[in-house]
Amino acid sequence: MTKYIVKRLLLMIPTLLGVAVLIFFLMRIVPGDIVELRFAGESSYAQKETLDTERARLGLDKPIWRQFVEWMGGLVRLDFGTSMWTGAPITEEIRLRFALSLQLAIMATIVAIVLAIPLGVIAALRQDTWVDYVVRIISIAGLATPSFWLGIVFILGLLIVFKWLPPMVYTPFWVDPVQNLAQLIWPALAVGYRYSAVATRMTRSAMLEVLREDYIRTARAKGLWEKLILSRHALKNAMLPVLTVIALEFAFLIGGLVVTEQVFNLNGLGMLFVEAVAHRDYTLTQALVMLVAFVFIFVNFLVDLAYAWLDPRIRFR
Amino acid sequence: MSRYLYSLVVAVVALALAGPAGAQDKPRYGGELIFAVPSEPPSYDAHREETFGVIHPVAPHYNTLLRPDPTDRLATKIVGDLAESWTISKDGRTYTLKLRHGVKFHDGSEMTSKDAKASYDKIIFPPAGVASDRKGEYLDVEAVQAPDPYTIVFRLKWPSGSFLMSLASPWNWIYKADILAKDMRWYETHVMGTGPFIFVDHARGSHWVGKKNPNYWDKGKPYLDGYRAVFIKDSAAQVAAVRGERAHIQFRGFSPAERDSLVQALGPKLTVQESPWDCALLVAMNHEKKPFDDKRVRRALSLALDRYQGSQALSKIAIVKEVAGVQVPGTTYATPPAELEKLAGYGRDIAKSRAEAKRLLKEAGVPDGFAFTFKNRGIPMPYEPVGVWLIDQWRQVGLNVKQDVIEAAKYYAELRGGNFEVAMDFQCGYIVEPDLDLYKFQSKDKSPANYSRYNDTMLDDLYEKQGRATDAEERKKYIREFERRLVDEEAHYLYTLQWHRIIPHSSKVKGWTITPSHYLNNQLDTVWLTE
Numbered sequence: 001m002t003k004y005i006v007k008r009l010l011l012m013i014p015t016l017l018g019v020a021v022l023i024f025f026l027m028r029i030v031p032g033d034i035v036e037l038r039f040a041g042e043s044s045y046a047q048k049e050t051l052d053t054e055r056a057r058l059g060l061d062k063p064i065w066r067q068f069v070e071w072m073g074g075l076v077r078l079d080f081g082t083s084m085w086t087g088a089p090i091t092e093e094i095r096l097r098f099a100l101s102l103q104l105a106i107m108a109t110i111v112a113i114v115l116a117i118p119l120g121v122i123a124a125l126r127q128d129t130w131v132d133y134v135v136r137i138i139s140i141a142g143l144a145t146p147s148f149w150l151g152i153v154f155i156l157g158l159l160i161v162f163k164w165l166p167p168m169v170y171t172p173f174w175v176d177p178v179q180n181l182a183q184l185i186w187p188a189l190a191v192g193y194r195y196s197a198v199a200t201r202m203t204r205s206a207m208l209e210v211l212r213e214d215y216i217r218t219a220r221a222k223g224l225w226e227k228l229i230l231s232r233h234a235l236k237n238a239m240l241p242v243l244t245v246i247a248l249e250f251a252f253l254i255g256g257l258v259v260t261e262q263v264f265n266l267n268g269l270g271m272l273f274v275e276a277v278a279h280r281d282y283t284l285t286q287a288l289v290m291l292v293a294f295v296f297i298f299v300n301f302l303v304d305l306a307y308a309w310l311d312p313r314i315r316f317r
Numbered sequence: 318m319s320r321y322l323y324s325l326v327v328a329v330v331a332l333a334l335a336g337p338a339g340a341q342d343k344p345r346y347g348g349e350l351i352f353a354v355p356s357e358p359p360s361y362d363a364h365r366e367e368t369f370g371v372i373h374p375v376a377p378h379y380n381t382l383l384r385p386d387p388t389d390r391l392a393t394k395i396v397g398d399l400a401e402s403w404t405i406s407k408d409g410r411t412y413t414l415k416l417r418h419g420v421k422f423h424d425g426s427e428m429t430s431k432d433a434k435a436s437y438d439k440i441i442f443p444p445a446g447v448a449s450d451r452k453g454e455y456l457d458v459e460a461v462q463a464p465d466p467y468t469i470v471f472r473l474k475w476p477s478g479s480f481l482m483s484l485a486s487p488w489n490w491i492y493k494a495d496i497l498a499k500d501m502r503w504y505e506t507h508v509m510g511t512g513p514f515i516f517v518d519h520a521r522g523s524h525w526v527g528k529k530n531p532n533y534w535d536k537g538k539p540y541l542d543g544y545r546a547v548f549i550k551d552s553a554a555q556v557a558a559v560r561g562e563r564a565h566i567q568f569r570g571f572s573p574a575e576r577d578s579l580v581q582a583l584g585p586k587l588t589v590q591e592s593p594w595d596c597a598l599l600v601a602m603n604h605e606k607k608p609f610d611d612k613r614v615r616r617a618l619s620l621a622l623d624r625y626q627g628s629q630a631l632s633k634i635a636i637v638k639e640v641a642g643v644q645v646p647g648t649t650y651a652t653p654p655a656e657l658e659k660l661a662g663y664g665r666d667i668a669k670s671r672a673e674a675k676r677l678l679k680e681a682g683v684p685d686g687f688a689f690t691f692k693n694r695g696i697p698m699p700y701e702p703v704g705v706w707l708i709d710q711w712r713q714v715g716l717n718v719k720q721d722v723i724e725a726a727k728y729y730a731e732l733r734g735g736n737f738e739v740a741m742d743f744q745c746g747y748i749v750e751p752d753l754d755l756y757k758f759q760s761k762d763k764s765p766a767n768y769s770r771y772n773d774t775m776l777d778d779l780y781e782k783q784g785r786a787t788d789a790e791e792r793k794k795y796i797r798e799f800e801r802r803l804v805d806e807e808a809h810y811l812y813t814l815q816w817h818r819i820i821p822h823s824s825k826v827k828g829w830t831i832t833p834s835h836y837l838n839n840q841l842d843t844v845w846l847t848e
Contacts, residue, residue, distance in 0.1 A: 165561025
């Protein structure tokens with residue numbers, strides 16, 4: 001098992017390096033210039049001298065290869081530098097938003113798991129009955145409904161019915177749990193519902209597949225208690241693909257909730273990402289891509305470990 | 318429906334009362350003003366930035382030497398801020414300002430002319446490596462002097478009709494000289510001013526907080542205990558914030574549809590203030606691309622526009638309204654409507670204008686159904702509806718126009734690189750002053766923002782003349798000539814419609830008057846809350 005973990009950890013390095021090279025050059029290919037956006041946008045007075053001064057300050061006057069070497073050097077030292085737009089350290093820019101994005105991802109995942117696993121199991125056990133049909137309608141509706149649209153419906157509903165709007169400013173959970181939950185519960189429900197729809201369908205189909213396996217028939221033939229068959233033999237094996245879906249969705253939520261964050265005015269990583277790209281803030285965009293890539297790779301690594309734990313054939317292969 | 322009508326009536330009454338109401342009521346002390354800001358400050362230094370995202374949350378911490386009267390809806394009347402009086406020499410080249418005594422920075426130190434000089438030196442003569450975005454506005458300044466602690470003198474190379482207004486620029490905050498001497502870039506990340514509010518907190522991407530300055534030099538002000546600026550990028554979320562009473566106001570502006578939805582939802586709890594906006598959507602026609610090098614073609618594009626009908630239709634769905642020339646309607650140097658109608662494309666008889674447009678196109682050898690691409694900026698309001706309107710108007714004189722919508726960052730690259738035939742352009746002023754509004758239209762070797770890419774020495778000469786005319790009537794004459802040459806005789810550029818600023822805000826907010834610029838009147842010293 002240790003050899004397996006080390007091998008998987010070492011594989012992360014070339015993947016991250018590939019991402020770093022790709023994002024560096026992609027950002028340089030995209031047209032647009034942070035200095036023009038900042039100084040020559042609305043102002044007619046911005047002079048070439050001012051733009052050149054700022055380009056030099058940001059290091060944009062250096063040859064591309066040198067910018068690349070400096071970026072890679074910083075990456076190796078885990079020094080992401082400062083945001084070209086705000087001048088603030090990138091670690092600080094990300095730290096401010098990461099807590100909110102992580103909490104929202106965790107809350108949405110909890111909502112999704114709480115809904116998806118029981119519903120998926122019940123639908124599989126009652127296949128082709130009205131229960132199954134209801135669960136399928138709920139999950140298909142979830143797949144068809146964008147979470148930002150559901151968010152807008154929540155906001156309008158709260159405004160019109162209760163004349164109340166969730167707080168617009170993030171308060172950490174440890175500072176004021178009530179205020180924190182009053183703000184985040186709505187996006188968590190909106191995102192968690194769509195997320196649960198994917199997981200419900202995966203749980204149902206995986207359970208249906210497992211329930212037809214020989215070992216389940218054998219367990220029943222032995223006269224094993226049905227609840228034990230379901231929890232120990234069926235559900236544990238059906239969880240492998242469900243785990244993958246849940247984990248990948250979780251990784252996506254860390255930086256991918258752009259529109260939902262806009263609708264609820266959440267100061268999360270998704271909005272930061274979009275702004276960084278819109279401003280052509282190379283350093284911040286590169287750092288965010290690396291963060292999201294790392295989250296995806298790390299979550300995949302954890303899924304692989306969970307697979308190895310759940311299925312001994314994988315770790316002995 | 319009746320509820321909707323009632324709400325509209327209430328809003329109209331509120332609108333009518335909006336300005337004077339603040340003056341009639343006795344200000345009440347206390348409370349925290351909460352306002353939404355659709356943008357965020359990249360840095361805290363107004364001398365180098367150009368987004369209102371700096372002005373709205375940070376301006377209450379600072380003062381300028383002069384400022385537009387906060388009760389003046391046109392923002393053309395200048396009053397003292399840190400300067401209590403000023404004189405101009407007979408030759409119009411020396412401006413002497415007397416500063417107030419007893420003005421303290423938030424750290425308790427006294428503000429003197431040394432600080433004002435250091436601030437203006439940073440703006441006008443920045444040292445190497447320090448960016449000053451509006452340095453070009455002060456090319457006429459020869460020297461800034463501080464002969465005594467309460468006097469600051471600006472010596473100009475030539476007389477200027479705009480210099481007083483330039484001293485009222487909302488960007489020219491007075492910084493502390495000692496801090497600048499140690500670190501010219503300190504103000505990019507810190508706040509230390511003399512303004513009515515003291516800095517408390519900035520949570521990036523979230524909010525900005527200021528509290529009352531108890532030692533403010535203008536005794537009795539400010540009225541508020543503090544303010545909180547909440548950064549909200551999405552316009553629907555801004556509307557929801559005002560509607561849900563999570564924010565009292567958003568100082569930039571809302572669309573007509575957003576105003577109507579708020580009026581319907583909040584009725585008398587809402588006050589609406591409206592004003593022509595010192596911003597206009599322009600059409601740049603690339604003189605380096607055929608057939609737009611021919612002024613007959615450019616004139617035809619302007620003659621095709623029914624601006625008056627467009628104003629009626631578009632003002633219902635977009636933040637544009639007034640038919641205007643190069644100045645905000647109603648302000649000192651604006652062309653009166655009757656005179657404006659004499660310019661190409663401003664006539665009331667649209668059939669006659671379009672017939673003339675067709676004749677000019679034919680004469681220039683442009684065939685019926687001629688196709689070209691119009692590049693528009695990828696921002697929905699108001700670029701999208703105005704772009705669609707333009708295409709429809711040009712279709713009516715036989716032109717076949719394809720719209721290419723470009724993302725904001727790429728848009729500048731396209732315009733600056735001249736990679737377009739016809740493109741949407743815009744002009745937005747931070748103070749109502751012809752020097753600012755006309756600067757971009759000078760020849761391309763003088764103005765990098767001249768995206769139509771022409772050289773016109775006569776226009777340059779008129780720009781210089783109007784800028785140096787110290788007599789208002791003489792200046793008006795040059796501005797009219799400039800306008801006629803720009804949009805009529807040469808038709809270098811095409812003005813569409815003036816933006817229209819709409820601020821629906823909580824009726825609890827008093828003492829704030831709308832102006833034609835969203836960069837102005839954000840010091841909050843006169844603002845108070847009824848509860």
